[in-house]
Amino acid sequence: MRASQDDFENAMNQVKLLKKDPGNEVKLKLYALYKQATEGPCNMPKPGVFDFINKAKWDAWNALGSLPKETARQNYVDLVSSLSSSSESSSQGKPGADREQQEYENLVVTSEDGITKIMFNRPTRKNAISTQMYQEIMLALKAASKDDSTITVVTGNGDYYSSGNDLANFTDIPPGGVEEKAKQSAIMLRDFVDTFIDFPKPLIAVVNGPAVGISVTTLGLFDAVYASDKATFHTPFSHLGLSPEGCASYTFPKIMGPAKATEMLIFGKKLTAREACAQGLVTEVFPDSTFQKEVWTRLKAYSKLPQNSMRISKQVIRKIEKEKLHAVNAEECSVLQKRWLSDECMNATMNFLSKRSKL
Numbered sequence: 001m002r003a004s005q006d007d008f009e010n011a012m013n014q015v016k017l018l019k020k021d022p023g024n025e026v027k028l029k030l031y032a033l034y035k036q037a038t039e040g041p042c043n044m045p046k047p048g049v050f051d052f053i054n055k056a057k058w059d060a061w062n063a064l065g066s067l068p069k070e071t072a073r074q075n076y077v078d079l080v081s082s083l084s085s086s087s088e089s090s091s092q093g094k095p096g097a098d099r100e101q102q103e104y105e106n107l108v109v110t111s112e113d114g115i116t117k118i119m120f121n122r123p124t125r126k127n128a129i130s131t132q133m134y135q136e137i138m139l140a141l142k143a144a145s146k147d148d149s150t151i152t153v154v155t156g157n158g159d160y161y162s163s164g165n166d167l168a169n170f171t172d173i174p175p176g177g178v179e180e181k182a183k184q185s186a187i188m189l190r191d192f193v194d195t196f197i198d199f200p201k202p203l204i205a206v207v208n209g210p211a212v213g214i215s216v217t218t219l220g221l222f223d224a225v226y227a228s229d230k231a232t233f234h235t236p237f238s239h240l241g242l243s244p245e246g247c248a249s250y251t252f253p254k255i256m257g258p259a260k261a262t263e264m265l266i267f268g269k270k271l272t273a274r275e276a277c278a279q280g281l282v283t284e285v286f287p288d289s290t291f292q293k294e295v296w297t298r299l300k301a302y303s304k305l306p307q308n309s310m311r312i313s314k315q316v317i318r319k320i321e322k323e324k325l326h327a328v329n330a331e332e333c334s335v336l337q338k339r340w341l342s343d344e345c346m347n348a349t350m351n352f353l354s355k356r357s358k359l
């Protein structure tokens with residue numbers, strides 16, 4: 001049966017009631033189907049390359065070609081119905097699944113044997129960190145800081161640990177324009193990094209594969225970093241017209257000395273896991289074939305150590321640096337707010353997003 005105009009209007013109202021943000025890709029699809037259903041094929045002039053948000057909308061609408069209005073209306077209703085049912089089922093909770101703490105879109109968070117594991121879960125995007133994922137990581141870390149686990153582990157699902165900031169974050173421009181986006185992003189980034197600085201328990205990175213950008217810089221704020229020998233560590237900030245974040249401008253020179261930090265943070269030299277270990281960024285490297293088994297055996301043993309003692313020792317070790325780290329974080333975010341608006345950064349991002357050029 002074809003969707004009626006009433007079904008279509010009901011679906012439009014349902015969209016506003018969704019409990020979970022469906023993400024940019026789905027929102028673009030909804031926009032395109034709505035336009036096609038109400039106006040027919042896209043006949044607007046194509047927006048300029050720097051008009052990111054309108055160009056993305058135009059592309060999505062234009063991609064529907066000559067799809068009939070009735071089919072677009074039906075597809076819109078079907079899509080909203082699938083979103084409504086998945087958001088209902090995820091808000092109902094899962095009886096018996098008490099180890100899984102909360103549903104996240106981009107993370108899998110589990111607690112077992114005194115260990116809370118926060119796993120990045122966007123393997124098809126190499127675990128690139130979307131705006132929503134930054135928020136989810138902050139929420140998961142805040143929850144882990146209060147739960148009864150003794151240690152917290154961050155790792156990645158799939159072949160990458162994380163490819164860093166999702167460069168599509170640059171396309172989601174709010175009505176206030178790109179300056180407003182840069183301002184909001186600087187606030188978000190500062191909160192994100194503050195969450196790592198203030199994390200009260202032993203925080204351990206299990207780096208299962210390559211790490212890029214912010215997923216590398218934040219390692220300087222972890223208490224231990226275990227890496228597979230397949231992992232690499234890459235901070236291509238100059239290539240992207242950017243500057244360091246995650247307190248790396250302070251932690252990296254401190255960890256590896258200014259000369260080695262310069263090679264990474266300014267010249268974008270990619271380190272192997274063994275090189276990163278020799279520089280002190282990584283605690284220990286394991287052969288990939290035995291990585292998971294060896295690391296988790298070790299972590300399970302560490303998680304049995306007295307909880308309060310570990311927490312207090314971390315506090316003693318980190319206390320003297322905390323204020324400094326917060327100041328460094330604030331400064332890095334303020335510098336980045338300007339870098340994001342620079343031609344160097346805009347061109348590098350556009351280059352990646354249009355040609356998918358690799359680092």
Ligand SMILES: CCCCCCCCCCC/C=C/C(=O)SCCNC(=O)CCNC(=O)[C@H](O)C(C)(C)COP(=O)(O)OP(=O)(O)OC[C@H]1O[C@@H](n2cnc3c(N)ncnc32)[C@H](O)[C@@H]1OP(=O)(O)O
Pocket residue numbers: 124125126128129163164165166167168169170178181182185189212213214215236237240242245340341352356357358359
């Ligand atoms: C106006 C102001 C807005 C500011 C918003 C910023 C908010 C906070 C910023 C915090 C600062 C952080 C800085 C950084 O992290 S810098 C590092 C950014 N990362 C990159 O530049 C990596 C880009 N990716 C790549 O170079 C390659 O994808 C990679 C080498 C990682 C893997 O190559 P490979 O060939 O093995 O795999 P694919 O490229 O085919 O990847 C599969 C698909 O995943 C997509 N992908 C991967 N990484 C990213 C990414 N970081 N952002 C967006 N998309 C990514 C890739 O495009 C493929 O997609 P398709 O299958 O659709 O082509």
